[in-house]
Amino acid sequence: KDKVVFGTNWLAQAEHGGFYQAVADGTYEKYGLEVEIRMGGPQVNHSLLLAAGKIDFNMGGEGYGALNYVQNNIPVLAVASIFQKEPRVLIAHPDTGATDLASLKGRPIMLSKDAMQTFWLWLQHTQGYTDDQVRPYNFSPAPFMADPRMVMQGYLSSEPFTVQKAGVKPVVILLADYGYDTYSTTIEVKRDFVEKHPDVVQRFVDASIIGWKTYLHGDPAKANAAIKAANPEMDDEQLAYAIKVLNEHGIVESGDALTLGIGAMTDARWKSFFDGTVKVGIYPADLAFAKAYSLQFVNKGVGLK
Amino acid sequence: MSLLKIAGLSHRFPGGTQALHGVDLAVARGEFLSILGPSGCGKSTLLRLIMGLEQPSAGALAWAGRRPEIGVVFQEPTLMPWASVLDNVALPLRLKGVARAERTRAAQAAIEQVGLSGFERAVPRELSGGMKMRVSIARAFSAKPDLLLMDEPFAALDEITRLRLDDELYALWARLGLTVLFVTHSVFESAYLSSRIVVMAPRPGHLVASHDTAHAAMGAAFRASADYAATCGRVSASLAAAMGQAA
Amino acid sequence: MSLLKIAGLSHRFPGGTQALHGVDLAVARGEFLSILGPSGCGKSTLLRLIMGLEQPSAGALAWAGRRPEIGVVFQEPTLMPWASVLDNVALPLRLKGVARAERTRAAQAAIEQVGLSGFERAVPRELSGGMKMRVSIARAFSAKPDLLLMDEPFAALDEITRLRLDDELYALWARLGLTVLFVTHSVFESAYLSSRIVVMAPRPGHLVASHDTAHAAMGAAFRASADYAATCGRVSASLAAAMGQAA
Amino acid sequence: MSHAQRLAPLLVALVVLGAWEAMVRINDLPPYILPAPSVIAASLWNDRVILASSLLVTLQITLAALVTSAVTSLLLAVVFVQSRWIERSLYPYAVILQVTPIVAIAPLVLIYVEDPFAVMLVCATIVAFFPILSNTMFGLRSVDPGLEDLFRLQGAGRLQTLFLLRLPSALPHFLVGLRIAGGLALIGAVVAEFVSSTTAGGATGLAWRIIEAGQRLNVPRMFAALALIAVAGIAIFGLLTALSTLSLRRWHDSARRRQER
Amino acid sequence: MSHAQRLAPLLVALVVLGAWEAMVRINDLPPYILPAPSVIAASLWNDRVILASSLLVTLQITLAALVTSAVTSLLLAVVFVQSRWIERSLYPYAVILQVTPIVAIAPLVLIYVEDPFAVMLVCATIVAFFPILSNTMFGLRSVDPGLEDLFRLQGAGRLQTLFLLRLPSALPHFLVGLRIAGGLALIGAVVAEFVSSTTAGGATGLAWRIIEAGQRLNVPRMFAALALIAVAGIAIFGLLTALSTLSLRRWHDSARRRQER
Numbered sequence A: 001k002d003k004v005v006f007g008t009n010w011l012a013q014a015e016h017g018g019f020y021q022a023v024a025d026g027t028y029e030k031y032g033l034e035v036e037i038r039m040g041g042p043q044v045n046h047s048l049l050l051a052a053g054k055i056d057f058n059m060g061g062e063g064y065g066a067l068n069y070v071q072n073n074i075p076v077l078a079v080a081s082i083f084q085k086e087p088r089v090l091i092a093h094p095d096t097g098a099t100d101l102a103s104l105k106g107r108p109i110m111l112s113k114d115a116m117q118t119f120w121l122w123l124q125h126t127q128g129y130t131d132d133q134v135r136p137y138n139f140s141p142a143p144f145m146a147d148p149r150m151v152m153q154g155y156l157s158s159e160p161f162t163v164q165k166a167g168v169k170p171v172v173i174l175l176a177d178y179g180y181d182t183y184s185t186t187i188e189v190k191r192d193f194v195e196k197h198p199d200v201v202q203r204f205v206d207a208s209i210i211g212w213k214t215y216l217h218g219d220p221a222k223a224n225a226a227i228k229a230a231n232p233e234m235d236d237e238q239l240a241y242a243i244k245v246l247n248e249h250g251i252v253e254s255g256d257a258l259t260l261g262i263g264a265m266t267d268a269r270w271k272s273f274f275d276g277t278v279k280v281g282i283y284p285a286d287l288a289f290a291k292a293y294s295l296q297f298v299n300k301g302v303g304l305k
Numbered sequence B, C: 001m002s003l004l005k006i007a008g009l010s011h012r013f014p015g016g017t018q019a020l021h022g023v024d025l026a027v028a029r030g031e032f033l034s035i036l037g038p039s040g041c042g043k044s045t046l047l048r049l050i051m052g053l054e055q056p057s058a059g060a061l062a063w064a065g066r067r068p069e070i071g072v073v074f075q076e077p078t079l080m081p082w083a084s085v086l087d088n089v090a091l092p093l094r095l096k097g098v099a100r101a102e103r104t105r106a107a108q109a110a111i112e113q114v115g116l117s118g119f120e121r122a123v124p125r126e127l128s129g130g131m132k133m134r135v136s137i138a139r140a141f142s143a144k145p146d147l148l149l150m151d152e153p154f155a156a157l158d159e160i161t162r163l164r165l166d167d168e169l170y171a172l173w174a175r176l177g178l179t180v181l182f183v184t185h186s187v188f189e190s191a192y193l194s195s196r197i198v199v200m201a202p203r204p205g206h207l208v209a210s211h212d213t214a215h216a217a218m219g220a221a222f223r224a225s226a227d228y229a230a231t232c233g234r235v236s237a238s239l240a241a242a243m244g245q246a247a
Numbered sequence D, E: 001m002s003h004a005q006r007l008a009p010l011l012v013a014l015v016v017l018g019a020w021e022a023m024v025r026i027n028d029l030p031p032y033i034l035p036a037p038s039v040i041a042a043s044l045w046n047d048r049v050i051l052a053s054s055l056l057v058t059l060q061i062t063l064a065a066l067v068t069s070a071v072t073s074l075l076l077a078v079v080f081v082q083s084r085w086i087e088r089s090l091y092p093y094a095v096i097l098q099v100t101p102i103v104a105i106a107p108l109v110l111i112y113v114e115d116p117f118a119v120m121l122v123c124a125t126i127v128a129f130f131p132i133l134s135n136t137m138f139g140l141r142s143v144d145p146g147l148e149d150l151f152r153l154q155g156a157g158r159l160q161t162l163f164l165l166r167l168p169s170a171l172p173h174f175l176v177g178l179r180i181a182g183g184l185a186l187i188g189a190v191v192a193e194f195v196s197s198t199t200a201g202g203a204t205g206l207a208w209r210i211i212e213a214g215q216r217l218n219v220p221r222m223f224a225a226l227a228l229i230a231v232a233g234i235a236i237f238g239l240l241t242a243l244s245t246l247s248l249r250r251w252h253d254s255a256r257r258r259q260e261r
C-alpha cells in the first residue's frame, strides 16, 4: 500500500467532498493507497510544500497555480481538473439592479488579496471594472451585510448560502458563465514523482474521480461526517446545499467531463485559458505553458460506466 | 508656644519591627532641637512621622495651626539623578511656583553657601558623597522654610566644612527665627547648635533625656566656654546611659 | 617594605573634572594609613584608583607582588537590596567559594561584631542608614582581607557605636597584621587609629602633608595622652592649611 | 487591597457590558455586525464543547511558547550583555526575527519542521521572545555600578556575577518583559495556527474557530472565541502579575505598597 | 566605540551570508526552497522600483503607528498609575486589545472606518502599544521612594510630580518599550496591510509583495521583500537605540559607558 499526503486549499468543505469520500468509503484503499488529507487555510501555502516534497499531491485552486510553477521553473504539473467550471461567483444584494457582471460596474467589490492578481484582472479586462471599486475581503461577509451597495467575491457553494442564512437572498453571478475558463480544483504533483510512480498517480486520480462520482450522486454521509469532524463550522444543511449547487451548475460534470469523464482536461482549453492570462498581462506570451499539465492520467472515461 | 505636640507616639513597621514606643515631645516654635541616639533607635522614623510620611500605629501628633512649610535634608542625598545641581537645588522653589530667574538666583546663593559654586551644571553622579549631601542641604536652605528637618546632614563632611556649615545653619536659624529639628551623632555639634537636646534609647525607640542649653552666641569663643563643655558632658553621659540601657 | 607605590598619579573624569594631580604615596605593608581632606578633594577617587576601578590618566601604581586580597567599605552602603543581611555579609566568602556552614558562621560573627545580631534575615530597606553602613562594614570584616580600604565607614554612626567599632577595627588590625587605608573626616579618629595620616588638598587633589603617629596601644588611656593631643593638633593645622590653600 | 478595590473591575466590566448590550438593542444592530453580550454568552454556552477543546489547544501552545521564549531570551540576553561586540554582532538577528512576519516564513518553517505542534511553537515563540530579551538586557545593564565594582573587587567570576548580581538585578525587568510576552505568546499561538496546516480530524485551536465562524457569518461564535482569548489573556496577565508581585514585594520599589493619596 | 567594534557586525553579516550562499550552492537547493543571497540580491535590484515604493508605504504606516502608540500609551500609563482602582478596572481592556488578533477584528473595523490608511494605523497601533504601556507603567512605579517623599513633603501637585518626577524616572523604561514597539509597529503595519489594504493599482506595502510573491511562487522576490523588512526593522531599532543612549547617557546606569573586561 502506498502512503500519500494530499493538501487541500482550504478548511474541509463540500468542494473537497470527493476526496473525503474516497478516504471515508475506502475507495483509495481499494486502489492500494493510504491517503492523508491536510487542510489548507488562508495563510497556508501548500504549493510550496509540494515543491519542497513535503506533500505528494496538492489541490490547485485555479489554473494559475500550474502556470506559476512553470514560470518559476518548479517541476510540478497538473494531472487532472476535478472542476470543469471554476465556482467563483460575485454576489450582490437583491433589488439593487444587480443582474449580471456588467451591472456591477462602478460598485464597491470586496476582494481577497489573491483575487487581485487572478480573476480581478480578468474582470478589469473583459468588463472594464476599475481599481477604485476594490474593498478588502478577509473572509468575513460582515461588511457586505452592512452595506446594500456592496458586492463581494465568493464561492458558489459557500458565501451565497451563508449570506442567505443571515437574511439576504443574494444575486449570484458565476464567472464561468461569462467565459472565465480556468480549470479548477486540479490535482498537482511533482514531475519526478510522475516519472517514478506513474501508477500511484494514476490510481490517485482514478480513485479521486470515483470518490467524486459517489459524493455527488451516491451517499455522501461518510464524507460529510469526515468534513464535519475536520471543520466543526460545517453542518448538514450547508453541505447539502453545496452538493445541490455543484450538481445544478455542472461544476464537476459539464463540457469535456461529460464525454471524457470527471477530471478531464484538453490542450485546447489550457491554451485558451493561457491566452486569456497573457492578454490581461499576467504571464509573458512565450511561457511554455504546456509544461504546466499532463493529459496522461485523465480523459479515460473513468466513472462514466 | 509649642509648634508641635507629640503624645504617646508609637510606630511598628509592617515587618514587625517596633521602631518607636510612647514618644512624648513638644517642639516650641523657634526652637533648635537636636535629637541624639544610637544607630537604629528610631530617629529617622520619628522625623518621617513628623513629616507625615509614615502613619503612627499609636499616639498622636498635633500641629499648632497649619503645618508649617518644611525644608528637609534626608539621611541620604535623595537627588534627582537626571537634573543638574542647580535644578535640584531650585526644586522646592519651582514647586512653589517661583519664577525661573528668581529661583535661579536663590539656588545660586544656596549653592554658594554650601561651597559648590562651579558645579551648578554637574549631575549628581559627577559629585563626591559629601558634595551630594551639600546639594541636599542647599536645597533645604533655598526655599527658606519655617521648619527645617535635618537627618545627619553634615555626617559626610570634613570637619572644616562642617564647622562652616554649622555656623551657616546657626546664622540662618538665628536670623530667620525658624524652627530646626536636627538629628546628629555629634555631641559637640548638638551642644554647639541647639537650644535643646533630646536623647533617645533604642528598641523600641523612646526619649530618655532632654537637656536645655540656653545660649545666644556662637563662634570659637562659645566652644571654649564652660557652658559648652558642661553640656557636652551631660549629653554624653545620658547617651552612654541610653545605650547601657539597651545592651 | 612597601606594599604599594603610587607615583605621579593623576585622574581626570570624562566630564573634564581634574580629580587628582600628581599624587605620590607609598603604602607600607601592615600600615594603618588614614587619609583626610576636604569634601570633594579626591579621596574616594584615590581609593577607586587603588582598587583598579578607575584607570589613572597619568602616573603609575605598582603593587609589590600580587595585589593582596581587598576588603572594602565604600562611602555608600552598596548592599544587594534583594539579599538578607546575612547573605550580604557572607558575599565575599561566597565569592571565594567558602562552604555555606562556614561562611554563615563567619558572617554571624561579623554581624555580631557590628551589633546587628537579630537582623540577619532583614533586607536592606528595613534597616536604618547607620545599620546599612554597619552591614557593609561587617561584610568587609567577614572575609579577613589582607588590605582593608574604608571610605568614611563610621560617618553615619553615633559616637558610642563609633568608638566601639574604632576599637574593633584597631584590634583586628593589630591582631591580623593587615594593611588599612582609611578615609575619614574625623581628626580624632584618625589620630586614635592610624600609624600614619596623610592630608589632601583639593582641585586637583594632591597630598600636602604626612604625619607619623607611632603608637602601639589604644583605649581610653591613649586618648588622654599628650601624643594623641599633639597629633590631633598637627593634623588639624595641616587640614586648615590645605583648605586655606584651596580657597 | 480593600474589598471595594477588588470589586471595582467587576463593576466596570458590568457597566461596559451593559452599555454594549444597550447599544446593540437600541440601534437594533444585527448580530453579524455586532452581537450583544447576551448573544455571545449564549453562543459560549451552546458551543462550550467545541470552544473548550479549541481553547485547550491554543493554551497549550501559548504556555509552551511562553516558557520557551522566556528561557531562550534569558539565555540570549545573558550572552548579549557579555560584550558590546557580541551584542552589536548578534542583536540585529534578534531584531530580524522580531520583525519577520510569521505569515511569510511559516511556509518555509513547514518545509523543515514536520510536527505541526513544533511549527506552531516555533512561530509563537518568535512572536513572544523579543520583549523579554529587550527588558532583560536592560535589566542586566542597569546593575548598581557600586555593586558591580564590589563584585569585581572581590574577584567574582563571570558566572558568580551573573547569578548573584546580574540576574537578581534584572529580575524585575525580566518580569515586565514576561508580562508583555504572555499576551504575545497568546496571539502568537493564534497566528501560528492560522499558518500551519492541520491534519483533518486533528484538534484545532481558537484561531480556526474565529476564521471559520467569521466566514460563515456566525459572528456570535466568533465573538465567543474572541472572548475566550480575551479572558485567557487577562488570566495569563493576572498570573504573571501575581508572580511578579510575590517575588519582588520584599525589595523592589515598583512592587512596594503605597499609600493612596 | 572602537573601529573594530563598528566593523564586527558587518563581518558577522558577511560570514552569515557567505555560509548561507555556500549551503545553497553545495546542496544545490532550488530557489523555491531557499534562495541564495545572491539570487535575493538580484531580485532586490531587478524589482527595486516596485519594492522601494512598497517599502515607503509600509514605513509610513509604521512611523505613524509608532508615534500614535507612543503618545497613547504614555497617556494611558499616566492615567493608570494615578490609582490602583483605575489600574485594576481599566488595565484588563488594554490586555484585551493586546491579545485580540487583528486578523479577526479587522473586518469589523472596516465596517466603521472608511479610510484604509486609518484602518491600518489603528491595527498597527493596537499591535505596538502594549510594551510601551507596560514598561512606562513599570517606570512610573519605580520612582525612588525618597524623591517621592520629598515631592510630597514640598507640596508638589499631581501634575508637578508627574512632569518633574515620574516622567523623568520612567523615561528609560519608556524608551525600552519604544524599542520593542518599533519592531511591533513594523509587523503591525505589515499585518494591517494584509487584512485591510485595498491593493489594486494603489500603493501597496511590503506585506502584499510577500504574499503575492509567495502565491506566485516567486520565492526570491518574497525574500527580497523580507530582507527589506529586516533592514527597516534594524534601522528603526538602531535609531531608537541611538535616541535612547543620547537621552540617558548623562545619568542612567544602563547607558553608562563601561570598560570591557
Ligand SMILES: Nc1ncnc2c1ncn2[C@@H]1O[C@H](COP(=O)(O)OP(=O)(O)OP(=O)(O)O)[C@@H](O)[C@H]1O
Residues within 6 Å of the ligand: B125, B126, B127, B128, B129, B130, B131, B156, B158, C013, C014, C015, C016, C017, C018, C019, C037, C038, C039, C040, C041, C042, C043, C044, C045, C046, C075
Ligand atoms: N563620575 C564622576 N564624573 C565626574 N566627576 C567626578 C566623578 N566622580 C567624582 N568626580 C569629581 O571628582 C572630585 C573628587 O571626588 P571624590 O569622590 O574623589 O571626592 P572625595 O574626596 O571622596 O569627597 P567626599 O569627602 O565628599 O566623599 C569631585 O570634584 C567630584 O566632583
Ligand SMILES: Nc1ncnc2c1ncn2[C@@H]1O[C@H](COP(=O)(O)OP(=O)(O)OP(=O)(O)O)[C@@H](O)[C@H]1O
Residues within 6 Å of the ligand: B013, B014, B015, B016, B017, B018, B019, B037, B038, B039, B040, B041, B042, B043, B044, B045, B046, B075, C125, C126, C127, C128, C129, C130, C131, C156, C158
Ligand atoms: N522600612 C522599614 N521596614 C522595617 N523596619 C524598618 C524600616 N525602616 C526602619 N526600620 C527599623 O526601624 C528601626 C529604626 O530605624 P531608623 O531609621 O528610624 O533609625 P535611626 O535612629 O535613624 O538610625 P541611624 O542613626 O542608623 O540612621 C530600626 O531598627 C530599623 O531596622
Ligand SMILES: [Mg+2]
Residues within 6 Å of the ligand: B043, B044, B045, B075, B151, C128, C129, C130
Ligand atoms: Mg536614620
Ligand SMILES: [Mg+2]
Residues within 6 Å of the ligand: B128, B129, B130, C043, C044, C045, C075, C151
Ligand atoms: Mg568620598
